[in-house]
Amino acid sequence: MKTVFKSVFAINSRKSFKAYMQRNLNLLKEISNQRLITQGTALHGHLIKKGISSEKYVAVKLLVMYLKCRKYGEINQMLKEFNGFNLVVYNCLIAANVEWGNLNEARRLFEEMPQRGEVTWTALVSGLLRYGRVDEALWYFERNPFRDVFSWTAMISGLVQNGLGLQAMKLFLRMLDSGVMPNNVTFTTFFKACADSADFGLGMSALALVVKVGFDESLPVCNSLISFSLKVGEINLARRIFDGMKERDVVSWTAILDAYVEMDSLEEARRIFDEMPERNEISWSAMIARYSQNGYAEDAVNLFHEMVQSGFRPNKSCFSCAISALASLEALQAGRNIHGHVIKIGIETDVFISSSLVDLYCKCKETGDGRRVFDLTKVKNVACWNSMVAGYSLNCQLEEARKLFDLIPCKNNVSWNCLIVGYLENEQFDKVTDLFNEMLLSGETPNKSTFSSVLRACSSLASLERGKVLHGKIVKHGFQYDIYVGTALISMYSKSGDIECSKQVFSRMPRKNEVSWAAMIQAFAENGFAEESLALFDEFEHSSSFAPNELILLAVLFSCSHCGLVDKGLHYFNSMEKIYGIKPTGRHYTCVVDMLSRSGRLSEAEKFITGMSCEHEVNAWVALLNGSRIYRDKIVAEKAAKKFSKMVEEKSEVYVMLSNVYASAGRWFDVLNTRKLMIEKGLYKGGGCSWIEERNHIHVFYCQDGTHIGSTEIYGVLQLLKSEM
Incomplete structure (x- = not known):
């Protein structure tokens, strides 16, 4: 600013008065915009010294400067220098009072004006709309004698800003009937009104008018058309408009990026993001958020680092998403680094950031740090309370979870579900059903997630009576056709031994996914209906639109294992890669070992384990050890026990199984030694x-x-x- 002052003073006003005045006016405008009153007062003094401060156009600029800086003494002094009525001065005063929120004073000034121009009417109407006084604004608008495109546009924009999209569209049609043609701002506002009202028909009918008036290449109009198309679900139309644009800005790119983000088409969204010639915080945040929400935590974190390195300042939403991604990765140290940064910039108590930090610390098993963040958050929303309850539940601190849960001032579905899932994961099934009943008594309506969790508890308790009562409540709440609730019902009935009810639920499901098919296949197998299980798998292959996945093939192998169909099971296992293109996991291998062990083919099972291409599961050796106990093969049992004990040294089950094998063979001395070894290791069987x-x-x-x-x-x-x- 000092340099600018020097350049003004350096100009010889006698030789180049026009350049000198233009430089002064530009400087006054910059001072007004930045509200630099000290520099403005100095310039005013300079202009007085030069004898040009009383020039009307200079005096108006000075008045505007003092109005923007709210220097009331100087304002009154400047007004005395204007002789009589001045339309421009009154317009400035009305605009200033609107800016300050003094609407009554603005109206008083307006009413005392002997004459008014189109700017005066539009300024007052816009001011009233800005503060939500729509009825007054409409009253003045209807009496405005200068209704040109700017006044119509101001009124339409104000209605949209006040959430009155339908009224805005009606006013747009009135404007056309009056013979006034819209400008680019009018079109932009109109398409926003159509989008907010989801009026696809009216918006589409205005497309021809856009072309007719010549705004089809206007950047703001095209951007508003893209946003409108996306709001009403016309993704292809939005893409055609985008592809046809000769000029695009960051708003255009971000809008089309957000379209693919909303469609969960992350690959296409990332391709567009990489092509963007210019990015802003919104485009970076949209991409990071969607990566984080869709389980691509590592990609979200990498993109966050790239954003920071590119010189962009992440907003609160972006920080929150990055912390959530680090929580999924359980990256404690990186999370602490971001925590330090948000403290440094003073946003650590923002409820969204603090909720993410609580989640991070709890997932990294640092509930103490999570609780400190929670306690320091002054304004907590229900999501923040839920994060801490879920954190305690995740870390098996259920007493603390319950105490905090009872303190939540306003619980929602998620609050109850957090504690229910905590009890479920810690196998406190009775408390799950008790808490569910408490939830019903509180008046809170269960959702699909609640019913699925409580059904799992009933399955674990094999409580058919409770399950049936719960099924009735599910029907009452209208969730009986939900795919996830239906799958949970299949499992509950099958584990309670009621295979007929499982079949009924499965057959009535209007839509099935791979998990529901797998649940029904496994339900048949668990209840000894091997033929029905494999027949259902054949039906799945021929009638469903899904290809068999890991879960379904595991259910098929389980069926073969529990029903003694070894050769058929081996056929399905060998077909996994050849026919279905699925590489077997440790669970599939373990199922085959169990299948061979149950049928007494112990040496074959042992060879199968040692030939596994993936890492051995502990349960594979357990299956072999259990088979050795059944068929009293102490040699294989000793080998399996040795391998098992190396993998899990502090488990009593391996010693109990080995002891049972020795007892079956009459080797009582070895039984005593095994029991003695258990005592020495401090192991006890529950x-x-x-x-x-x-x-x-x-x-x-x-x-x-x-x-x-x-x-x-x-x-x-x-x-x-x-x-x-």
């Missing part, structure tokens, strides 16, 4: 338990258990039965 459901209550019993409330009566009846026998 007692086996069984349960029954009676009057919607689960009763659990352990061997020689005396803790049950009715144990005295139970043992009394048992003794009576023994004496009778």
Whole structure:
């Protein structure tokens, strides 16, 4: 600014008065825009000294400067220098009062004006619309004698800004009827109104008018047309407009990028992003957010680093997405680095960033740090509370999760689901059903996720009665045809032994995916219906539009294993890569080992394990060890136990199984040694338990258990039965 002042003072006003005045006016405009009142006062003094401050066009510029800087004393002094009414001065005063929010003063000035121009009317109408006073604005607009394209456009734009898209479209049609042709701003606003109202027909009918008036190559109009097309779901039209544009800016590119992002077509979105000649924070954030939300956490993080290195400043949304991606990767140190940066720029207490940070720390098993972030967030929304409850649940800190859950001021579906899933993942199935009942009593409506979780708990409890009651609630809430709820119902009924109900649910599902087919195939297998299981797989291959995936082929192998169809199972396993193009995983190999072990083909199972092309699963050796116990093959059992113990040294199951194999062979000395080794390692086998459901209550019993409330009566009846026998 000092340099600019020097350049003004350096001009000889006598030799080049026109250049000198132009430089002063430009300088006044820059000072006004930046509100540099000190420099403005200095320039005013210079102009007084030169004797040109009283020139009307200079005085108006000075008045505008003082109005923008709100220097009321100087404003009053400047107004005294204007003799009588001046239309431009009044227009400046009205505009300033609108800017300050003094609408009543703006109206008073307007009413006392002896004459008004089109700028005056438009300024007042725009000001009233800006502050939501739509009825007053319409009153003045209807009385405006100078209704040109600018006043019509101001009124239409104001209606759109106030969420009155339908009224804006009607006013646009009135403007056309009056003979006034729209300009590019009018079209831009009109297409936004059509998009907000989802009026595809009216928007499309205006396309011909755009061409007729000659704005079909206008950049703002084309951008608004792209946004309109995307809002009403016409992706192809948006792409045709984009491809036909001779000139594009960052708004055009970002709009078409966002279209493919919304369609989850990430490859095409990334291709467009890479082609963009210019990017802004919105385009970077859109791409990073979609990568993060669709499970491509590493791509999201890499793109975030690229954004920062390119000199762009991430916004709050971008930081939040990057932290969420790091949480998925459990990248604690990188997350701490970003946390430090958001503290440095002062946005760490933003609720969206703090929620992401809580999620990050909890997923990295640092719930203490997560709780500190949570406690420092002054204004918490329900998402922030839910993040902390979910974090405690994830880390098996269910007491803390429950305490915090009870403190949530306004719970939603997600709040309840976070705690329900926590109990479910920690196998506290009774608490899942209790919490679900509590949720219903609170008046909160369960969603599909809630029902799926509670059905899983009923499956684990094999609680058919509870499952049926829950099925009734699902029908009542209208979720019986949902694909995920239906799949959970199939599993619940099959694990409770009611295969007929599983079949009914499956047959009534209007839409099925690979998971539902796999659940039904496995349901048949688990209940001993091998032929039906494999027949359903054949039906799946011939009638569904899906190709078999890993999950379905695993269910088929499971079916063959549990029903003794070894040769058929080996045929399906050998077909995985050759016919279906699926590389077997450790779970598929384990299923084949179990299948061979169950049928007594132990040496073949052992060779199969050692020849596995992928990493051995612990369960593969467990299956072989269990088969050795059944067929009393102590040599294979010892080999399997040795391998198993190397992989999992602190598990009691391996020693119990080996002990049972020795007992079956009568090698009691080896049994004693195995048990002794367990004691030395501090390993104990938990007692086996069984349960029954009676009057919607689960009763659990352990061997020689005396803790049950009715144990005295139970043992009394048992003794009576023994004496009778």
